[in-house]
Amino acid sequence: xxxxxxxxxxxxxxxxxxxxxxxxxxxxxxxxxxxxxxxxxxxxxxxxxxxxxxxxxxxxxxxxxxxxxxxxxxxxxxxxxxxxxxxxxxxxxxxxxxxxxxxxxxxxxxxxxxxxxxxxxxxxxxxxxxxxxxxxxxxxxxxx
Amino acid sequence: xxxxxxxxxxxxxxxxxxxxxxxxxxxxxxxxxxxxxxxxxxxxxxxxxxxxxxxxxxxxxxxxxxxxxxxxxxxxxxxxxxxxxxxxxxxxxxxxxxxxxxxxxxxxxxxxxxxxxxxxxxxxxxxxxxxxxxxxxxxxxxxxxxxxxxxxxxxxxxxx
Numbered sequence: 001x002x003x004x005x006x007x008x009x010x011x012x013x014x015x016x017x018x019x020x021x022x023x024x025x026x027x028x029x030x031x032x033x034x035x036x037x038x039x040x041x042x043x044x045x046x047x048x049x050x051x052x053x054x055x056x057x058x059x060x061x062x063x064x065x066x067x068x069x070x071x072x073x074x075x076x077x078x079x080x081x082x083x084x085x086x087x088x089x090x091x092x093x094x095x096x097x098x099x100x101x102x103x104x105x106x107x108x109x110x111x112x113x114x115x116x117x118x119x120x121x122x123x124x125x126x127x128x129x130x131x132x133x134x135x136x137x138x139x140x141x142x143x144x
Numbered sequence: 145x146x147x148x149x150x151x152x153x154x155x156x157x158x159x160x161x162x163x164x165x166x167x168x169x170x171x172x173x174x175x176x177x178x179x180x181x182x183x184x185x186x187x188x189x190x191x192x193x194x195x196x197x198x199x200x201x202x203x204x205x206x207x208x209x210x211x212x213x214x215x216x217x218x219x220x221x222x223x224x225x226x227x228x229x230x231x232x233x234x235x236x237x238x239x240x241x242x243x244x245x246x247x248x249x250x251x252x253x254x255x256x257x258x259x260x261x262x263x264x265x266x267x268x269x270x271x272x273x274x275x276x277x278x279x280x281x282x283x284x285x286x287x288x289x290x291x292x293x294x295x296x297x298x299x300x301x302x303x304x
Contacts (some may be wrong), residue, residue, distance in 0.1 A: 022219070040297075052156055064167075081178045105292055108245060108248065134256075139191055
């Protein structure tokens with residue numbers, strides 16, 4: 001464990017991470033985003049709920065990402081407020097386009113696929129397996 | 145009221161409340177730990193435990209793989225709590241056929257990793273940190289998802 005690594009997972013940080021993930025999983029379930037049928041009805045313009053889900057989540061995330069670094073010099077459990085800059089290039093466009101096709105075929109994206117292990121929706125294990133293999137295929141063919 | 149019923153035939157409150165709960169999780173992870181919690185990275189970072197390939201052994205995966213796995217475990221726990229509190233304990237099912245889930249899942253996994261983000265990474269964290277590339281990614285995957293889902297509906301109608 002390198003104390004200079006801002007990603008070092010201390011026990012308190014692990015507990016917070018677990019609770020943060022649990023809020024994420026509970027929220028996804030409450031918003032019925034764990035049901036592919038609901039997601040597909042959004043993609044077919046029958047129900048606009050997904051906009052509220054993403055809007056509510058991104059709105060709070062915006063407060064956090066813009067506000068916390070201003071109000072606190074460092075995260076409450078130490079380390080530093082990290083950023084994850086996104087870049088705009090061919091890979092982002094092609095990858096996002098392929099992701100959208102897969103999302104439109106299955107109605108499943110990464111978060112809900114993981115949450116399915118908790119909701120007991122064993123059908124979605126097909127999608128989870130697909131995502132695991134897709135990520136492997138990407139890593140094996142990536143030019144880095 | 146009729147507009148609201150048309151846009152949200154199943155009601156709107158649970159969508160907003162669920163979205164805010166997701167955002168609270170993302171905010172908590174940032175406030176206490178300083179980490180940006182998109183979901184799809186765990187599918188690359190976890191492969192670093194088994195594959196020695198240079199791509200998976202990058203610092204951005206190896207240094208975050210432990211917390212990303214704990215985060216994913218939390219997602220499972222949260223969904224489990226929902227199931228046994230609000231959903232009456234019943235296991236969920238979907239009418240989407242297995243082949244669609246598997247093929248679609250594969251494209252989701254491949255595409256999200258190639259594009260460096262998914263609905264949460266670009267959609268929630270990227271938009272939340274006001275990044276234009278993420279807005280471009282969201283518009284791109286929304287466009288192809290809308291097209292694909294509607295084409296699928298037309299093609300599978302004959303089979304149903």
